Amino acid sequence: MDSGDEIDVEKHRIHLRPITLRDAAPATLHLLPCEVGVSRPAPVERFFTPAIRQGPDGLQVSFRGRSLRGEEVEVPPGLLGYVMVMEEKPVGKQDFSAGSDREEQELVEPPEALERDFDRFIGASASFSRFTLWGLETTPGPDAKVRAALAWPGLAEAIHAQVPQD
Amino acid sequence: MKSGLVFVKLVNPCSGEGALYLFDMCLQQLFEIKVFKEKHHSWFINQSVQSGGLLHFVTPMDPLFLFLHYLIKADKEGKFQPLDQVVVDDVFPNCILLLKLPELEKLLRHVTEEKEIGKKKYYKYSKEKTLKWLEKKVNQTVAALKNNSINVGARVQSAAFFSGHQISSDREEDYIRYAHGLISDYITKELSDDLSKYLKLPEYSASLPKPPSKKVKLSDEPVEAKEDYTKFNTKDMKTEKKNSKMTAAQKVLAKVDKSGMKSIDSFFGAKNKKKS
Numbered sequence: 001m002d003s004g005d006e007i008d009v010e011k012h013r014i015h016l017r018p019i020t021l022r023d024a025a026p027a028t029l030h031l032l033p034c035e036v037g038v039s040r041p042a043p044v045e046r047f048f049t050p051a052i053r054q055g056p057d058g059l060q061v062s063f064r065g066r067s068l069r070g071e072e073v074e075v076p077p078g079l080l081g082y083v084m085v086m087e088e089k090p091v092g093k094q095d096f097s098a099g100s101d102r103e104e105q106e107l108v109e110p111p112e113a114l115e116r117d118f119d120r121f122i123g124a125s126a127s128f129s130r131f132t133l134w135g136l137e138t139t140p141g142p143d144a145k146v147r148a149a150l151a152w153p154g155l156a157e158a159i160h161a162q163v164p165q166d
Numbered sequence: 167m168k169s170g171l172v173f174v175k176l177v178n179p180c181s182g183e184g185a186l187y188l189f190d191m192c193l194q195q196l197f198e199i200k201v202f203k204e205k206h207h208s209w210f211i212n213q214s215v216q217s218g219g220l221l222h223f224v225t226p227m228d229p230l231f232l233f234l235h236y237l238i239k240a241d242k243e244g245k246f247q248p249l250d251q252v253v254v255d256d257v258f259p260n261c262i263l264l265l266k267l268p269e270l271e272k273l274l275r276h277v278t279e280e281k282e283i284g285k286k287k288y289y290k291y292s293k294e295k296t297l298k299w300l301e302k303k304v305n306q307t308v309a310a311l312k313n314n315s316i317n318v319g320a321r322v323q324s325a326a327f328f329s330g331h332q333i334s335s336d337r338e339e340d341y342i343r344y345a346h347g348l349i350s351d352y353i354t355k356e357l358s359d360d361l362s363k364y365l366k367l368p369e370y371s372a373s374l375p376k377p378p379s380k381k382v383k384l385s386d387e388p389v390e391a392k393e394d395y396t397k398f399n400t401k402d403m404k405t406e407k408k409n410s411k412m413t414a415a416q417k418v419l420a421k422v423d424k425s426g427m428k429s430i431d432s433f434f435g436a437k438n439k440k441k442s
Contacts, residue, residue: 040215041215146221
């Protein structure tokens with residue numbers, strides 16, 4: 001899900017197809033220490049994967065002539081990684097984003113009417129329980145910011161857990 | 167197809183701006199979504215490349231923080247009101263989903279006074295009860311910080327040099343301040359300040375450790391001929407000037423720390439304000 005989708009959420013609800021979570025096949029993920037400008041298919045299996053070697057200080061590979069060092073990172077316990085893909089908008093359906101009057105009417109509908117015909121759908125295309133974290137020249141190590149982020153779910157649990165009633 | 171999971175935009179109870187949440191209609195649960203975002207990252211996902219390198223986290227969220235946002239807003243009218251008149255939002259109309267959450271009455275008891283008139287419940291924000299509730303939140307967060315061995319002290323900068331060693335000198339006060347900062351990302355600035363007073367967090371007076379970056383910065387200076395005494399002197403002068411600049415910066419740092427804020431952003435690679 002890219003950040004552009006957030007704009008949609010203001011007017012639409014984005015429904016997650018639960019069945020896709022069950023059927024998602026495991027995927028291989030690499031987090032690179034560089035920005036590749038566009039998102040598109042890439043022959044990873046042909047160029048990147050066969051070049052990965054197990055070195056004395058972690059995994060080794062090169063990308064665009066630069067040497068990378070990598071390490072496996074586990075998804076925090078109790079969690080599962082998903083790759084989410086937004087479904088294309090069905091053609092022929094009207095976009096109500098300009099008609100605010102119509103929006104207002106939707107609000108007074110009972111909340112049971114969860115799905116509305118201008119809502120959008122998102123589904124999981126793949127799942128993962130680990131990924132390979134790559135650093136330029138050296139392994140990212142324990143101080144990598146992404147590792148700090150992976151500690152967040154454990155802390156969030158405590159912040160949001162219900163407190164005992166007096 | 168009946169879908170139980172829905173992404174919606176709701177209010178961020180701290181900033182008042184919009185934020186993305188996930189709502190589980192089957193489990194009747196609210197989740198918040200945070201994004202890890204650091205410069206210069208991309209994903210390889212199977213046979214494709216995805217720019218940006220974003221990693222989204224979906225974690226359970228206590229809906230009471232969102233209710234508080236609306237309760238405090240409604241409290242300006244200073245009267246008891248039914249919940250469906252409190253949770254009203256033109257900007258984020260999906261807030262009506264909150265009213266579907268189970269055991270709301272029990273939940274709201276933590277932060278409101280309630281009245282029952284003709285089988286209908288009326289609520290009013292109670293600051294006193296809210297502060298008590300927040301104190302419990304801080305306490306359970308402190309416990310989690312200790313369990314997760316997260317360094318909270320100001321000494322964490324110098325401690326980084328001895329990686330792997332557990333810092334035994336983290337004081338209880340540092341944990342409370344850190345937890346207060348985390349909770350403050352879910353409440354208004356005003357309530358955060360009130361909570362700080364309620365927890366009796368003292369003004370931050372402890373001397374900050376000297377930034378270790380000084381030496382590194384010095385090495386950036388072009389190396390001068392050692393024999394030339396005059397030049398060596400001027401270089402020393404420069405160094406001193408730099409040091410005085412540092413102290414000014416430290417003062418700013420100390421000011422920042424006074425509020426005791428430790429933002430959740432520190433977990434998500436956002437620019438850390440503390441680092442110059």
